[in-house]
Amino acid sequence: MRVSLNWLNEFVNIDLEPSELAHKLMMLGLDVESVDYLGAEISNVVVGKILSIEPHPAADKLVVCQTDIGEGDPLQIVCGAKNMSVGDKVPTAKVGATLPGGITIGRRKMRGIESCGMMCSGKELGVSDDQEGLLILSPDAPIGADICVVLGLDDYVFDIEITPNRGDWAGMIGVARDLAAAFGSELHIPSAEVEENDQCVENYSSVVIEDTLGCPRYIGRVLLDVEIKPSPEWMQQRLRAAGQRPINNIVDITNYIMLETGQPLHAFDYDKLIENRIVVRRARPAESLRTIDGIVRPLSPEMLVIADAQNPVALAGIMGGADTEVTEATKRVFLESAFFDPITIRRTAKALSLMTEAAQRFQRGADPEMTKFAINRAARLMKELAGATVTTGLLDVYPNPKPTKEITLRFARTNLLLGTNIPSGEQTRYLKGLGFVPTQTGENSAVFCVPSWRHDCQQEADLIEEIARLYGYDLLETPLPVVRRSDQVFAPEEKRTKGLRHRLLESGLTEMMNMTFISPKDITQACLPDTYLDMVKLANPLSENYSGMRTSLLPGIIRAAAHSARRGIEDICVFEIGPVYRPQPDADLPKESLHLAILLSGSLGGKHWSSPLRNVDFYDIKGYVELVFEYFGDVPVCETADFGPLDPREAARVALGDIPVGWMGRLNRKVTATYDLEKPVYVAELNLEPLLGREWQTPTFEPIPAFPAALRDLAVVVDQSVPAAAILETVKLSRGTSLVDVRVFDVYVGNQIPPGKKSVALALKFQSMERTLTEDEVQESCDTILRKLKQEFGAELR
């Protein structure tokens, strides 16, 4: 809401600089988003009086005016407008003046005639949308006066974001009330006394509420002999300052009162209401309404409408109908001030995407008592500004008046909850300032009646917040935190995930965090199997690209890598740890599992002068997978297997024992081509859940052997199809040897061995805890191993 300082000053005396006031409002919970000086961009524009208008000798569309600005000779100004006459007073920009939008006025020649300034339209001054002609000022505007003062632009406007709980802040009086309470000063409420004629309103109209749930209270008034015209400049100024467009006096008054009180009003053309009466009801099937914005809106039966004897004439609390709106021809007005059910209004406004100023106020919860004040005040202004005759009495239908809410406040509870020491008298004083009325006051507690505009206050804690606000959050103490004893700060899984993350960072991988949204297209582009298409879909996605929740980290990490590759980044070594989401047939919520993805492309560490550049290959990605398993105290079981995104020659399934954990390998050409990746790309995706769930192994110390180890190298020739892992396994399982370690240190395929064969060189380490092994013993162990390898794989010593 835009709050004008001048306007606010009517209700509470403000002795603060605008910036101080902004701070005060902030500290009361009114979030000031900006403070604008309305005339900030305008300088050297004054009231001028047109003394003469002569045709321009060289241009049909221009005229030459002499304009008196109260200093020196009249200014000669060339002007293109048509709406002015001699004697009119208009905003006149002197040479050197500035106007909104950074415009500066200079002396210049227009078609040969010198022009020493400019006469302005409302649009040029930023006060209206009217650019057709000059802004004609009131005849009593003093010549030479600063236009900012004359137009009410000498004002500050606070743009305030109102929290959804505070309906009362949607009116100036509500904001002023909190300020008055904070200043300890008085709130000036304007008069709502209205002089009525001798005719009963009941003779003119009636109100029936068919749905008291949707409309607990409805007040109507009938005003006669209204004269429709523009509202006075001061009212237009205030409406403009609040961001509203002036229309005519009647409509402007309803808006003005809404801004002042927070209570939306609506004015109908009385004579256009069938039977001149009002029925508040739900819409009937197949009914529709053309609202004042000209749109025909089909209505549904849950929508509340204001109807005359036959048809809906307004969307209750949201927008009036076009057929009954006040026009220049209107003579009699039916004025409405009602309290509507917030939820009903909210649903309708949402359903129609029509969150008007009125709807915003009603959905927050208006003040059922304010209805009466607002309608009387509006009637008063209509009499004053539209010459209306006000008929006597109100048509006030309020079958079940809302009882006053009472809340007991324990003074000690306030201090316990706030950590303060505020005496009971002070607590009571704060609440009274806000309109809470104490009924039973005791030493330890008091019962307070909640004012009708504070429906947000439901219980003791709400009163305590009010006390805290007025006491001042900045005065609360700031004790140092107490360190709490805790048996376990990080759950084991948390700790290990964090540890793994650091391990990967230390090993040279850069961390990514991709959007968890995905689309089915991402799955197919990454050639992931169709099972990955079974995803959590969003009912209202931002776009097709973000239509579901990811089932794999690969599309995200590949896309991000491609993004960098396209920008000339050569070495991409990255990982992401994050959840994937899989729908579960019998549960409302999907299963969220923590996954790890690693992507390698280019080289590890980049070019270095000391050695030739080596691009990553399969065994780099495998090395990282091994590192991950090693972190969890295990080794991966890897076997060749087909997986959609991977090149079948360089692809492996990864398992923890016999539990499948994921995949690793080289992205196939189809995928790299889709993503425009030129270099080979290696990826791995692992489900971390089985690894995190694995029991954490604490290493057990093994005595360091006192006797030296014997090292032997053994190269065996086997079929190329024999996996290295099988050879190692056989070696390890060979009984009767004192083998303590075995590694593959070379693999050879080539001319020196028969085709279809490969040579695998093993480094063996033998050791005994009891003694130094003899040459014979070591040889015997080697023989045993060789024999085993011969049995299993037909291996020959090379």
Next chain:
Amino acid sequence: MRQKLEELRTNALKEIDEVSDLSQLEALRVRILGRKGSLTEILRGLGQIPLEERRVLGQMANELKGVLQEAMDSKKKALEASGKASAKEMALDVTLPGRRPPKGHPHPVMQVAEEIVEIFAELGFQVASGPDVELEYYNFDSLNTPKDHPARDLHDTFFVKPGVVLRTQTSPVQMRVMEKTPPPVAIVAPGRVYRVDADATHSPMFYQIEGLLVDKGVSFADLKGTLIYFLRRFFGKGTKVRFRPHYFPFTEPSAEVDVLWKTDKGEKWLEILGCGMVHPEVFKYAKYDYEKYTGYAFGMGVDRIAMARYSINSIHYLYENDLRFLEQF
């Protein structure tokens, strides 16, 4: 010939003396004693000289060779011993870049989240978590935000199906923890959250950290004290903090916390946290006794904090994952 030898002796000895580093010395050796060296040439030329003279000259030449050899050796030793020339000559180019162990870069959001969690962990807060795809009940209803509540407008929500949403805040973790744990509790819960919002300052996915502490005698002042302690730990000792009233459906009283942030364009208040005392209605859902226990809760946007700390001007950098961006951290 004799004269030649004499000249050679004088010049060579002088030159040896003047040599200042080993490479010069080596060049000199090649020039005199090498295969095509001047002394070698002389010796080779002895064959054309009459026998008588040849013997004498031969002797002289050999002696000279010995002398020069010795002079060069001792010069070499001297040069090596002085070390000066050898260091200059033999030293590595220490300005060449070293072979560094590989280094990865943490994602700024994860980095900041970890640091924040660490500070609260030191205070004894336990780390908790909850699902991203969440029941509407936990995200809204049980947090005193029933359907049709205007506060729901503050969070434009992604729906999966009726009753299931992408969590719009990490606050549902509060209720999940309270349901399972009797008081006292003290938790922090980092995680991804989602809102239907995408513009220069909003990303539909972002990252929050939630905090909850429930115990006997916990006050609003304790909340303020703890958060100010945290903010000064994280942003630096003199950090100016502003605590101002606000509204959240699940806390009462509620506050928003701003930090005075210095940029090259001057100072401005940066909204960092929302917080408050846990609302009695929330305690009802959690079946906690509001008379016996009180508690506070807070939530902060990690993205915003990371952006302020590293002067990142658009939230989109955070989730685009351009390596030119990531490698700066």
